[in-house]
C-alpha cells in the first residue's frame with residue numbers, strides 16, 4: 001500500500017486558567033452510534049494509522065450519558081455493563097480527565113453510562129461516549145470551547161471522536177478527523193445486527209497492510225447519491241474495504257448480509273471494522289421480518305430496528 005507521511009494534528013490551545021462560568025449541576029446526553037456508509041483506505045502512515053475516506057452516518061441507537069458535577073475532585077464512572085472498565089481505561093474517563101487537567105478544574109464529575117450501543121462492534125460506542133463527555137463538560141463548566149476546539153481534543157482520544165462530536169451525514173478524511181458536512185442521508189429504516197464476536201479495530205487495520213486492496217468503494221458515487229437525495233443510489237454505492245479482512249475471519253457477517261438482502265434490504269454491509277452489519281430498508285415490515293429471521297437462525301442476538309438520525313450541528317443531546 002502507498003505510504004503517506006505523518007501529518008501533525010493541530011495542537012490544542014492551552015488554557016490560561018480561564019474562570020469556570022458554567023453553573024449546570026447535571027447534564028444528560030444521547031451518545032449516538034454511527035454506521036459507515038462507505039469506508040475506503042488510501043494508505044498507511046509511518047505511525048501505523050491509515051488515511052481513510054469514509055461517509056459516516058448517525059443512527060437512532062444511543063447510550064445515555066449522565067454527567068454530574070461534584071465538589072469532590074476527580075472522575076468516577078459507572079456503567080450497566082459489568083465487563084467494561086470504569087477506571088482510566090474507559091474512554092469517557094479519559095475525556096473527563098483531559099479537560100480537568102487542561103482547565104485545572106478543582107471540582108469532579110460522576111459519569112453514568114447506560115449502554116445500548118453494541119461494544120467492540122464498529123459503531124463508535126466508546127468514541128461517542130467520549131464525545132458526549134467533552135461536549136457536556138464544556139457546557140457544564142463553561143469552558144468556552146468551540147466545536148472545532150472540542151474536535152481537536154477529541155482526536156487525541158480516538159479517530160472517530162471528532163465525528164461523534166459533529167454527527168449527521170459527514171465525509172471523514174485524514175485519519176477520520178478531517179470532516180466535511182454532506183447533504184443529509186434520505187430517511188430509511190436501518191436494521192443493525194451484531195453477531196456474538198468482538199473485533200479489534202487495530203487488528204483489522206493491521207491485517208489490511210498485508211493485503212492488496214482489490215476494489216476500492218466509489219465514495220464519489222455515494223456523495224453524488226446524497227447530493228441527489230437518492231436512497232437507491234446511496235445504497236448501490238455502499239462499500240467497505242475492511243470487509244475483505246473481517247469477513248474471512250468471521251463468515252457469519254456474510255450470512256447476515258445475505259439474510260438482510262433476501263428480506264428486501266436495498267443493501268447490507270459491515271460497519272467500520274465490524275462485526276456489526278447494517279441493512280437499509282424502505283419498508284419497516286421487511287426490516288422486522290429480517291430481524292426475526294436473523295434471531296431465528298441464531299446469526300446474532302443483538303438485532304435492532306432503528307432509523308437514520310438527522311443530527312444537525314450543535315443539536316446535541318436530549
Ligand SMILES: C[C@](O)(CO)[C@H](O)COP(=O)(O)OP(=O)(O)OC[C@H]1O[C@@H](n2ccc(N)nc2=O)[C@H](O)[C@@H]1O
Pocket residue numbers: 036039048049050051052054122124127157158159160161174175176201202203205206272273
Ligand atoms: C473503523 C472506524 O471505526 C471507521 O469509522 C475508525 O477508522 C476507527 O476509529 P477508532 O476506533 O476511533 O480508532 P482509534 O481508537 O483512534 O484507533 C484504534 C486503532 O485503529 C487503527 N486505526 C484507526 C484509525 C485510522 N484512521 N487508522 C488506523 O489504523 C490504529 O491501529 C489504532 O491503534
Ligand SMILES: Nc1ncnc2c1ncn2[C@@H]1O[C@H](COP(=O)(O)OP(=O)(O)OP(=O)(O)O)[C@@H](O)[C@H]1O
Pocket residue numbers: 084085089090091092113118119120121122123124125126127129160199201272273
Ligand atoms: N465507554 C466505553 N464504551 C465501550 N467500550 C469502551 C468504553 N471505554 C473503553 N472501552 C473499551 O474499548 C473497546 C472498544 O469499544 P467500542 O465499543 O468503542 O469499539 P468500536 O465499536 O469498535 O468503536 P469504533 O467503531 O470507534 O472502532 C472495548 O473492548 C472496551 O473494553
